Amino acid sequence: MISSSVVSIILVAAGVTWLPRVLPFLLTQGKSLPTGVIKFLRFLPLTIIFALTLSSLVDEKIGRLPSFLLVESLAVVPTFWIVVKSKNILLAVLVGILSTAILRFFF
Template sequence: MVSNEVLIVILLAMLVTWIPRILPFILTQNRELPPVLVRFLSFLPVTIIFALTLSSIMDEQVGRLPVFLPVESLAVLPTFWVVAKTKNILLAVMVGVVTTALLRLVF
């Protein structure tokens, strides 16, 4: 049986993760954003994907310069090619996973 404290913590965690994702939609629902802000926000998906990709292909440790992980760095190449050609994220993820698995099998 789940205690009341655990249930409260789960509900609060849900609220904390839900608010920053839903609140912007609520606040801007019936408002027009300035063109400068719209132009800035148009770059966010690209920068977020780049940051996630870069963090997954690099190994960083305190006191050392970051280094590229060879298998992951090679797997990025066919994955990006698939994204550029097909614009299909699901297919790109599948290609990335299979490429990484094959490269790990070989190396």
């Protein structure tokens, strides 16, 4: 049996997760944003993808300089090529997974 405190914690966590995702849409509904804000927001998906990609390519440990991971760095090359040529994210994800799997088989 689930206690009321567990249900309360789940509901609060759901609200805390949901609120920042929905609140911007509610606050800007029917309003136009300044041109500078729109230009900034257009770069967010690219910067987020770059940050996620870079963090998966670099091995960082306390007390050592960061180093690039060989397999992941090599797998980025065909994945990036697919993204540039096809503009298909799903295909790029599949190529990245397959490239990583094949490279890990050999390295």
